Amino acid sequence: MASSRPDSRQPRPKVSGRVAGIAVLACFVAGCVPGVPVPLSPGGGVVTSQLEGADRVAVAISASTQLSARGAVPVVYLVAANPDSEAAAAAPAAALEGGAILHAGATALAPAVATELARLAPDRVEIVGGTSTIGKAVVGQVSSLLGEGASVERIAGRTAPETAALLSAGLFAPSAPIAFVASADAYFDALVAASAAANVKAPLLLVTRDTLPSSTAAELRRLSPDRLIVVGGKSAVSEAVLAGLRTVVPVVEQISGSDRYSTAAAVATKLFAGAESVLATAGTADLGALAAIPLVAGVAPDGTPLLLTQPGEQLPVATRDALMALEPAFICIAGPLPPLIRGELIGYSDGRLGLPVETATYPALDSGWHEPGELYTVIKATEIAYPSLVSVFSIGKSAEGRDIWAAKISDNVSIDEDEPEVLVDALHHAAEHLGVEQALYLLNTLTSGYATDKEIRRLVDSREIWIIFAVNPDGWVYDISGGEYHWWRKSRQHNFNNPNLGVDLNRNYSYMWGCCGGSDSRVWAWNYRGPEPFSAPETRAVANFVAGRVVNGEQQIKTHVTLHSHGEMVLYPMSYTLQRLPSDMDPTDYSVFQAMARKMAATNGYKAQQSSQQYPTDGDEIDWMYATYRIFSFTFELYPTEEQAGKGIVYPSDDVIARQTARNRSALLYLIDAAACPYAAIGKAAQYCAAVAASPSG
Ligand code: 3K0
Ligand code: CA
Ligand code: CA
Ligand code: ZN
Numbered sequence: 001m002a003s004s005r006p007d008s009r010q011p012r013p014k015v016s017g018r019v020a021g022i023a024v025l026a027c028f029v030a031g032c033v034p035g036v037p038v039p040l041s042p043g044g045g046v047v048t049s050q051l052e053g054a055d056r057v058a059v060a061i062s063a064s065t066q067l068s069a070r071g072a073v074p075v076v077y078l079v080a081a082n083p084d085s086e087a088a089a090a091a092p093a094a095a096l097e098g099g100a101i102l103h104a105g106a107t108a109l110a111p112a113v114a115t116e117l118a119r120l121a122p123d124r125v126e127i128v129g130g131t132s133t134i135g136k137a138v139v140g141q142v143s144s145l146l147g148e149g150a151s152v153e154r155i156a157g158r159t160a161p162e163t164a165a166l167l168s169a170g171l172f173a174p175s176a177p178i179a180f181v182a183s184a185d186a187y188f189d190a191l192v193a194a195s196a197a198a199n200v201k202a203p204l205l206l207v208t209r210d211t212l213p214s215s216t217a218a219e220l221r222r223l224s225p226d227r228l229i230v231v232g233g234k235s236a237v238s239e240a241v242l243a244g245l246r247t248v249v250p251v252v253e254q255i256s257g258s259d260r261y262s263t264a265a266a267v268a269t270k271l272f273a274g275a276e277s278v279l280a281t282a283g284t285a286d287l288g289a290l291a292a293i294p295l296v297a298g299v300a301p302d303g304t305p306l307l308l309t310q311p312g313e314q315l316p317v318a319t320r321d322a323l324m325a326l327e328p329a330f331i332c333i334a335g336p337l338p339p340l341i342r343g344e345l346i347g348y349s350d351g352r353l354g355l356p357v358e359t360a361t362y363p364a365l366d367s368g369w370h371e372p373g374e375l376y377t378v379i380k381a382t383e384i385a386y387p388s389l390v391s392v393f394s395i396g397k398s399a400e401g402r403d404i405w406a407a408k409i410s411d412n413v414s415i416d417e418d419e420p421e422v423l424v425d426a427l428h429h430a431a432e433h434l435g436v437e438q439a440l441y442l443l444n445t446l447t448s449g450y451a452t453d454k455e456i457r458r459l460v461d462s463r464e465i466w467i468i469f470a471v472n473p474d475g476w477v478y479d480i481s482g483g484e485y486h487w488w489r490k491s492r493q494h495n496f497n498n499p500n501l502g503v504d505l506n507r508n509y510s511y512m513w514g515c516c517g518g519s520d521s522r523v524w525a526w527n528y529r530g531p532e533p534f535s536a537p538e539t540r541a542v543a544n545f546v547a548g549r550v551v552n553g554e555q556q557i558k559t560h561v562t563l564h565s566h567g568e569m570v571l572y573p574m575s576y577t578l579q580r581l582p583s584d585m586d587p588t589d590y591s592v593f594q595a596m597a598r599k600m601a602a603t604n605g606y607k608a609q610q611s612s613q614q615y616p617t618d619g620d621e622i623d624w625m626y627a628t629y630r631i632f633s634f635t636f637e638l639y640p641t642e643e644q645a646g647k648g649i650v651y652p653s654d655d656v657i658a659r660q661t662a663r664n665r666s667a668l669l670y671l672i673d674a675a676a677c678p679y680a681a682i683g684k685a686a687q688y689c690a691a692v693a694a695s696p697s698g
């Protein structure tokens with residue numbers, strides 16, 4: 001809350017006729033800016049505009065620059081550099097006057113702000129807050145910057161509510177249709193209220209949680225609005241204060257949610273249901289939203305409400321729901337946001353996200369895992385954030401009709417370039433959740449690292465990388481259904497004339513299917529192979545996808561890893577037999593498998609061995625990959641070791657995810673690199689990969 005201010009409270013001339021007089025801006029806004037819109041994705045219908053700047057001081061300069069592109073800026077409101085609710089109350093005033101907001105330090109203007117203020121050359125500067133917020137030196141600096149012609153005034157009460165009342169009194173005519181109130185102690189509520197007020201040319205007044213300041217009550221009496229909207233819940237504005245407000249204004253509505261995100265979402269959907277544009281900003285620290293409000297307010301006919309994002313890779317549920325409800329065509333993003341958050345904002349607003357919602361959730365203590373319903377959101381948001389590098393698609397449907405989501409990662413991703421291809425897949429086995437996290441880790445590594453990491457860039461530019469995130473989505477959903485674990489391994493396909501569900505998908509591939517005791521013919525068995533090879537739609541989808549990578553008679557995929565858990569092992573074919581060199585294993589290839597497995601194991605600390613040394617399995621994926629296409633195909637058994645956990649299904653805590661996925665970074669990058677010439681692992685690139693040997697980077 002603002003401290004008391006020993007400051008002058010000079011009366012200032014009322015600006016007459018402003019409410020009616022604001023010019024309707026002639027140009028229709030595209031995101032933040034009328035002018036050249038920048039579509040992020042050629043296919044998408046949403047236009048985003050980014051207000052650039054590392055901090056709110058810089059973002060405010062971006063906003064005022066864009067505002068001034070529409071015409072002269074008559075007034076600049078100079079507000080504190082730190083988020084402050086009395087500054088929030090300046091936003092509706094600035095919006096009403098077609099003015100800009102810039103931030104001032106306590107003792108000086110930042111050089112860039114001084115430059116911008118001089119460039120704008122407004123007729124008037126309003127300094128919001130007392131001398132402890134913006135000192136006299138700043139007033140002097142502003143006066144000398146702008147010279148004689150400009151008036152420099154200060155609007156400051158002893159408290160933030162008093163300042164807000166002065167701002168309102170100076171500008172807003174009585175008999176207002178609507179006014180807003182928020183708590184001076186809840187900055188983001190005040191920001192949301194400021195945005196809403198600015199959109200409808202209404203004032204924002206402030207209270208505290210437990211008091212209705214007399215200045216606020218007096219100003220409300222003067223305004224006598226038909227409708228008063230209080231933004232924030234009972235914890236921000238108490239019952240007593242609400243009751244006090246009702247004695248002043250007959251119709252008081254409270255709009256709130258359980259947190260700032262849902263409060264913003266509620267204001268957006270309740271008051272701006274027809275909005276075609278939204279303003280989005282970080283909800284943890286105001287990195288520029290305040291100054292964006294006067295830029296966007298009043299331009300789009302149905303308003304531009306404010307929505308808030310949180311850190312991490314996903315939007316708050318309330319923000320997501322509001323976007324799905326509004327489906328805005330324009331998004332103005334104020335300040336820096338992570339690429340995936342931008343991607344999700346855009347995806348939800350243009351309907352590319354949000355259709356099939358999977359509701360199965362992990363037990364509360366394990367909320368760090370990506371849930372089945374979040375998988376598509378995250379990968380699609382990544383595609384939207386990196387449209388030239390990522391393409392999301394489904395390889396087919398599971399037995400219960402779920403999509404089996406995949407992504408291609410490469411430069412020029414929409415083109416099938418002649419580049420070595422790599423396949424990574426995860427979650428054949430329902431309970432092996434860490435594989436999905438590993439696959440998402442790889443997607444994130446390849447995209448977020450692309451701009452800054454030379455090695456990532458080289459690999460993404462020179463390879464085509466395919467990731468299938470969850471081969472067994474039905475089993476996954478079942479395994480966590482009801483918020484508890486079900487120790488499930490197989491798919492969920494119905495078996496003929498038998499109540500037991502599912503097939504062990506890693507026994508259902510056609511190569512050496514059921515040959516050798518490495519699977520079970522009994523439907524209830526944990527490693528039931530199914531009634532025939534490829535009886536499962538999931539394995540058929542994988543096989544069809546891989547078959548589709550044969551181009552001009554050549555299988556493009558050169559290396560592959562399937563992510564399982566657990567055991568901390570790197571496994572290679574053959575799986576069906578204990579023999580190292582059965583007739584279907586080329587001895588040179590075997591030495592390549594061994595060398596590659598050892599190289600990868602050396603980076604992640606896993607154990608490298610032939611798959612059958614763990615136990616023989618028949619009809620598994622890696623034997624099929626190698627026997628059918630000579631793909632250098634591996635199984636990673638992820639964290640933990642069998643010594644740590646025993647055999648069977650384990651459910652590690654979510655706090656292992658970050659470390660245990662990062663642990664495989666080098667091994668996965670090696671596998672991607674090796675696709676150019678697996679034989680390089682045994683020093684035989686020249687013999688086996690002539691073209692590659694000539695250009696070592698592939
Ligand atoms: O290729 C393989 O041998 C895979 C081993 C895998 C399986 O299918 O039995 N082990 S797991 O089930 O513990 N992930
Ligand atoms: Ca490419
Ligand atoms: Ca290709
Ligand atoms: Zn497995």
